[in-house]
Amino acid sequence: IGTLALVPAVIDTVGDVPVLAAGGIADGHGLAAALMLGAEGVWMGTRFVASDEWDxxxxxxxxxxxxxxxxxxxxxxxxxxxxxxxxxxxxxxxxxxxxxxxxxxxxxxxxxxxxxxxxxxxxxxxxxxxxxxxxxxxxxxxxxxAVEPAGAIVRRILAEAEALLRGRSSQVLC
Known part of the structure; x- marks a missing residue:
């Protein structure tokens, strides 16, 4: 089951339990999408295989x-x-x-x-x-x-997601 279908289904099922989205997330677009689906955050695996801290x-x-x-x-x-x-x-x-x-x-x-x-x-x-x-x-x-430090990956993803969410909110909300 893909992330876009799974996350809302899990949220509907578990009620007030915080949900992390996982699968197909490696940048700010993925984080922003997960947050818009109702997830409290994301869990990234593959992205951190390409990090300096990966051992x-x-x-x-x-x-x-x-x-x-x-x-x-x-x-x-x-x-x-x-x-x-x-x-x-x-x-x-x-x-x-x-x-x-x-x-x-x-x-x-x-x-x-x-x-x-x-x-x-x-x-x-x-x-x-x-x-x-x-x-x-x-x-x-x-x-x-690219392989990058984990901290830089997280900071960039957060900045990308914030910019996307701020930019889109002005387009969607009148």
Whole structure:
């Protein structure tokens, strides 16, 4: 379910409980939209993979910055390699790479070859090989163009959202 449909549905369901919006938010546009939907704030994941404070490997940050909005895929392939027990229908979204190109949609074969694939992925991740290692990232990756300090990211997003909300309110309200 997309963020635009999910956030109002959750707010309607939980009443006075504060709600954070998540999914597809990486800039002031996303924050402003979430606030207009009724969220109290946002939860951003992918945006902070491309931050100076991220400690999951610079190769992952670089892969997120290089990815476009159409360069991610929801796949169970990595989960099957590591035997992660996700429920049916739930999959991680990752940056497309050689591994997803070869194994996405072939999960039964992944399970059959998981011992060899684990060794291959461990070696790839040890050297920062983004063509094989998993890089968790949402579709919002296409809006991320640089690795920056987390504080600068937050300040910019807040300023963008404030400018958008102030500017639009004068256009909408008479």
């Amino acid at each position: 999951g490997g610079e190769w992952r940050s670089a892969a997120v910055v290089a990815a476009g909005t159409d360069n991610t895929v929801r796949t169970l392939a990595y989960d099957r390699v590591w035997d992660v027990p996700f429920p049916d229908g739930i999959a991680n979204r990752v940056v497309r790479n050689v591994f997803t190109g070869e194994w996405h949609g072939r999960e039964a074969e992944v399970v059959a070859n998981r011992i060899e694939l684990r060794a291959e992925l461990k070696a790839a991740q040890a050297v920062g090989d983004a063509e094989l290692g998993s890089v968790l990232a949402g579709q919002v990756a296409g809006l991320i163009h």
